[in-house]
């Protein structure tokens with residue numbers, strides 16, 4: 497099936513209307529992204545700053561770009577002028593830099609806190625306690641040019657359905673608690689970003705409001721530079 501067919505299939509068959517679909521286009525060419533765009537897709541996710549910036553320059557300006565991979569503080573300035581959402585906030589220091597660069601660009605940048613839910617030794621994401629500590633801190637309270645829209649999580653790379661279900665459920669329960677404690681009056685705190693190609697149906701059943709899907713739309717990723725794809 498073509499990229500356009502894959503998007504249409506997702507949007508009409510498997511993804512409920514209330515769930516946002518982020519097309520993960522890392523390693524894919526500008527032409528492939530344009531094909532998805534022409535099929536109506538507007539949200540795209542990338543994990544490399546340089547790659548996103550170059551694509552952003554080439555592609556239609558109403559694309560909403562989401563940063564989904566670990567972001568180094570010294571690279572925030574390159575995406576601050578246009579980024580729609582930074583999903584991978586994993587420290588107060590990064591949030592402070594996003595705030596600073598957003599201010600310089602006269603913007604408020606939407607962010608998700610990335611929460612560590614997998615049963616794996618991955619490097620990135622806040623633990624539950626760390627996220628709470630961040631939200632309670634005075635250093636956080638003064639940041640006026642970022643807006644926390646919700647939480648993001650990546651489940652363990654496994655095909656054990658029970659484990660995936662439990663991890664997604666844990667994130668959703670944590671989201672509900674955080675909403676209650678810190679964002680009760682804030683209708684914009686409404687994003688639970690969880691689920692990728694292999695597990696998005698389980699994630700949606702557990703309350704995901706935003707899925708990040710790459711290979712199901714664009715096909716498997718080959719390890720080649722995106723300009724040569």
Ligand SMILES: *Cc1c(COP(=O)(O)O)cnc(C)c1O
Pocket residue numbers: 520522543564565650691692693694708709710711712
């Ligand atoms: C690559 C990536 C995805 C998409 O993965 P697929 O399995 O191709 O759907 C989703 N989320 C993050 C954070 C990623 O890095």
